[in-house]
Amino acid sequence: MDIVFIRGLRIETHIGVYDWEQRILQALHVDIELAADAARAASADDIALTVDYARVAGRLRALGDAQSWKLVETFAERAAETILAEFGTPWVRLSVTKAVRLPQRTEVGVVVERGVRAA
Numbered sequence: 362m363d364i365v366f367i368r369g370l371r372i373e374t375h376i377g378v379y380d381w382e383q384r385i386l387q388a389l390h391v392d393i394e395l396a397a398d399a400a401r402a403a404s405a406d407d408i409a410l411t412v413d414y415a416r417v418a419g420r421l422r423a424l425g426d427a428q429s430w431k432l433v434e435t436f437a438e439r440a441a442e443t444i445l446a447e448f449g450t451p452w453v454r455l456s457v458t459k460a461v462r463l464p465q466r467t468e469v470g471v472v473v474e475r476g477v478r479a480a
């Protein structure tokens with residue numbers, strides 16, 4: 362199985378469990394790995410035969426614009442569902458990182474893996 366990846370995608374969205382967080386935009390950093398057939402795409406040198414990472418990035422930015430979330434888990438779950446449903450890949454792993462004060466600046470987040478990963 363080959364992997365197409367995106368690392369450090371910045372997505373601004375309304376996210377957080379507190380009321381004040383729902384009134385501001387916060388940045389999430391998203392890392393994505395998804396299954397794709399790199400050999401098939403490479404043999405024809407054709408983007409139509411793989412997953413276009415620019416389209417994935419645009420779709421996740423649109424998801425961030427479209428609604429607000431309380432939990433990073435919820436954003437990660439919806440993002441994984443969207444990738445599986447819309448990009449023809451059987452497997453995705455997503456890491457969503459948010460910077461918070463605990464009380465020092467700290468990175469927190471979640472990793473979800475969805476779908477079936479081929480051997």
Ligand SMILES: Nc1nc2c(c(=O)[nH]1)N=C([C@H](O)[C@@H](O)CO)CN2
Binds near residue numbers: 378431
């Ligand atoms: N497992 C989680 N824990 C917490 C979340 C979250 O999304 N998932 N969110 C918060 C607050 O929004 C926090 O980030 C504000 O600083 C607390 N715990």
